[in-house]
Amino acid sequence: MAAAIVGTGSYLPQRAVSNRELEKIMDTTDEWIKSRTGIEQRHIAVEETTDSMSVEAAKRAMENAGATAEEIGLIIVGTVSGDMCFPSTACRVQSAIGAKKAVAFDINAACSGFLFGLILADNYIKAGQADTALVVGAETLSKMMDWDDRGTCVLFGDGAGAAVIKRKPEGILSYVQGSDGSRGDALFCQNRPVKNPFVDNKAAFSLDYAHMNGQEVFKFAVRTVPEAINEALGQAGMLPEQVKYFVLHQANIRIIEAIAKKLGQPIKKFPTNLQKCGNISAGSVPILLDEMNRKGELQKGDKIVLAGFGAGLTWGAAALVW
Numbered sequence: 255m256a257a258a259i260v261g262t263g264s265y266l267p268q269r270a271v272s273n274r275e276l277e278k279i280m281d282t283t284d285e286w287i288k289s290r291t292g293i294e295q296r297h298i299a300v301e302e303t304t305d306s307m308s309v310e311a312a313k314r315a316m317e318n319a320g321a322t323a324e325e326i327g328l329i330i331v332g333t334v335s336g337d338m339c340f341p342s343t344a345c346r347v348q349s350a351i352g353a354k355k356a357v358a359f360d361i362n363a364a365c366s367g368f369l370f371g372l373i374l375a376d377n378y379i380k381a382g383q384a385d386t387a388l389v390v391g392a393e394t395l396s397k398m399m400d401w402d403d404r405g406t407c408v409l410f411g412d413g414a415g416a417a418v419i420k421r422k423p424e425g426i427l428s429y430v431q432g433s434d435g436s437r438g439d440a441l442f443c444q445n446r447p448v449k450n451p452f453v454d455n456k457a458a459f460s461l462d463y464a465h466m467n468g469q470e471v472f473k474f475a476v477r478t479v480p481e482a483i484n485e486a487l488g489q490a491g492m493l494p495e496q497v498k499y500f501v502l503h504q505a506n507i508r509i510i511e512a513i514a515k516k517l518g519q520p521i522k523k524f525p526t527n528l529q530k531c532g533n534i535s536a537g538s539v540p541i542l543l544d545e546m547n548r549k550g551e552l553q554k555g556d557k558i559v560l561a562g563f564g565a566g567l568t569w570g571a572a573a574l575v576w
């Protein structure tokens with residue numbers, strides 16, 4: 255018995271912002287962004303929130319799967335940009351969709367959030383603790399950016415993707431996940447400082463923004479992700495040649511090209527949407543998966559690899575049969 259993805263959904267904010275628009279508000283160029291990252295535009299939340307996008311993506315995934323709210327026993331949202339510190343985005347999704355029987359919680363694994371959520375759902379299902387799970391990756395990263403830092407703000411976008419996971423004879427075959435907290439400084443955003451009547455902390459409270467050492471993250475991704483994918487393939491008894499699509503976290507086209515080269519696989523097996531969406535952290539993989547699913551690119555029996563990597567540092571790869 256296994257757990258399989260049986261439906262997908264996604265939501266992108268209405269407002270698309272092109273590189274040309276960014277040229278008007280900061281010292282950057284369309285040429286720099288495109289040549290260094292492949293990104294041409296991103297969607298930015300104006301009316302939307304992490305909650306609203308998660309709920310919409312979840313509803314679309316349930317509709318695609320033909321799943322009812324009553325049958326969902328587990329809701330996991332991977333996010334670093336929830337609307338609230340608490341309650342969790344997952345509990346807000348639970349309430350909005352009326353999944354009364356579900357246990358709901360968020361996980362913080364940054365850009366690996368959807369992969370980690372999927373792996374957790376797989377384990378819950380295999381352990382008999384749930385039959386149907388909803389896994390969401392959702393981010394409103396635009397609110398975490400320092401819009402005066404051109405090195406980070408041009409890269410990220412907002413959006414949500416979701417998948418319904420069910421107990422099935424075949425589905426997720428293997429996975430690998432890892433974390434290296436000792437390299438957490440490469441990509442971080444601080445939460446509130448300790449400030450209470452018992453601490454001598456006179457500093458004015460201000461919210462932090464995302465900081466990134468881009469080159470360090472780049473090197474980490476290019477080294478770690480192919481290793482994780484090869485390990486997951488080995489565990490599944492699958493060769494890279496047998497994989498139809500490698501659905502990777504959409505951070506940078508040059509990272510994806512380097513990973514394809516290391517795996518010795520043609521770039522056409524690596525679908526992308528980063529050109530139109532930028533990097534949506536935990537949202538990247540499920541949004542791309544949903545686009546492919548709705549275009550009819552995923553057929554029953556196709557062998558697929560999913561992989562995510564990002565802040566933590568964290569990484570994960572899963573091999574599955576669609």
Ligand code: UT7
Pocket residue numbers: 281282283286287290291365404405406408441467468469471472475505506509533535563564565
């Ligand atoms: O989701 C997972 C987390 N993130 C990632 O995976 C990101 C991984 N890293 C990357 O994708 C790349 O490192 C970046 C796209 C972030 C940066 O590309 P790079 O080729 O490593 O550029 P760089 O940081 O070395 O910067 C090169 C130059 C610098 O100017 P100088 O010092 O050479 O004069 C930057 O100031 O490009 C400049 N620069 C920009 N110029 C125009 C940095 N950002 C911009 C910008 N527009 N937006």
